[in-house]
Amino acid sequence: MDFHGKTALITGSGAIGGLGHATAKVLAAAGANVIITGTDPGRGAQVVDDVRTGATGTARFIGADLADPRAVRRLAEEAGAVDILVNNAGVVPFSATADQDLAAYDAAFAVNVRAPFILVAQLAPKMAAGGGGSIVNVTSTAAGLGMPPMAVYGATKAALESLTRAWAAEFAASGVRVNAVAPGPMATSKVVAVMGPDVGGMGLTTALKRAADPAEVARVIAFVAGDQASYVTGAVVPADGGRTAI
Numbered sequence: 001m002d003f004h005g006k007t008a009l010i011t012g013s014g015a016i017g018g019l020g021h022a023t024a025k026v027l028a029a030a031g032a033n034v035i036i037t038g039t040d041p042g043r044g045a046q047v048v049d050d051v052r053t054g055a056t057g058t059a060r061f062i063g064a065d066l067a068d069p070r071a072v073r074r075l076a077e078e079a080g081a082v083d084i085l086v087n088n089a090g091v092v093p094f095s096a097t098a099d100q101d102l103a104a105y106d107a108a109f110a111v112n113v114r115a116p117f118i119l120v121a122q123l124a125p126k127m128a129a130g131g132g133g134s135i136v137n138v139t140s141t142a143a144g145l146g147m148p149p150m151a152v153y154g155a156t157k158a159a160l161e162s163l164t165r166a167w168a169a170e171f172a173a174s175g176v177r178v179n180a181v182a183p184g185p186m187a188t189s190k191v192v193a194v195m196g197p198d199v200g201g202m203g204l205t206t207a208l209k210r211a212a213d214p215a216e217v218a219r220v221i222a223f224v225a226g227d228q229a230s231y232v233t234g235a236v237v238p239a240d241g242g243r244t245a246i
């Protein structure tokens with residue numbers, strides 16, 4: 001994979017050990033100029049430092065709260081011309097339906113669905129004007145499987161998969177590919193801190209009987225984002241250890 005000369009904006013990349021961090025590292029190692037974004041400039045600076053190590057591309061940080069539509073618009077403006085957008089940021093409201101807090105419901109749709117919607121609305125036309133681009137939405141096996149207590153989370157990811165297909169159709173003629181990568185259980189640092197390395201036993205529900213290292217999913221995102229996947233659009237690519245196959 002060669003990303004020299006390409007600029008990639010990866011949301012939810014502002015914390016060490018997350019999938020966004022791993023994706024930024026893979027892309028920058030292959031030459032991309034990556035834009036790290038998150039809510040905390042201090043943590044973002046740590047990611048920028050780490051991504052620069054071993055990179056042939058560059059890395060910089062832009063702060064943004066993706067729950068705030070004005071901040072999302074500002075992020076798109078500050079990012080400038082972008083060739084690759086990875087909508088990776090996500091929040092997971094764990095709750096039984098009867099107990100679901102509605103503010104958390106709204107926040108999940110704001111970050112997981114509305115923010116990607118605003119970013120695509122602003123950046124896809126610019127990609128088209130520049131000759132094309134690639135968008136990867138990070139969804140989840142929870143989009144297609146009933147997984148209590150993650151009903152709201154699954155609904156946000158199903159919405160993002162639906163948008164993936166709609167955007168693929170809408171932007172194909174202008175040279176912009178739009179795909180989703182759907183991870184299964186993944187041992188990212190925050191998840192491990194709360195649920196342990198096997199993601200609360202969910203690793204054992206996969207065919208491979210383990211959770212993913214985030215780098216394993218990041219490489220799939222990078223492949224789908226890059227020119228090697230030039231004939232792939234509108235796809236939801238599982239990176240789930242066979243969870244949805246069995």
Ligand SMILES: NC(=O)c1ccc[n+]([C@@H]2O[C@H](COP(=O)([O-])OP(=O)(O)OC[C@H]3O[C@@H](n4cnc5c(N)ncnc54)[C@H](OP(=O)(O)O)[C@@H]3O)[C@@H](O)[C@H]2O)c1
Nearest residue numbers: 012015018019038039065066067088089090140185186188
């Ligand atoms: N880990 C899993 O098992 C798993 C499985 C399937 C799918 N996924 C999906 O994979 C993606 C990455 O997951 P992860 O495990 O790496 O999660 P993570 O470590 O919690 O990372 C998610 C990132 O989203 C960002 N974010 C959340 N709310 C935000 C907001 N209001 N504004 C800006 N950024 C915000 C966070 O940024 P800050 O750090 O700055 O708050 C965080 O870095 C998510 O979309 C998740 O749904 C994860």
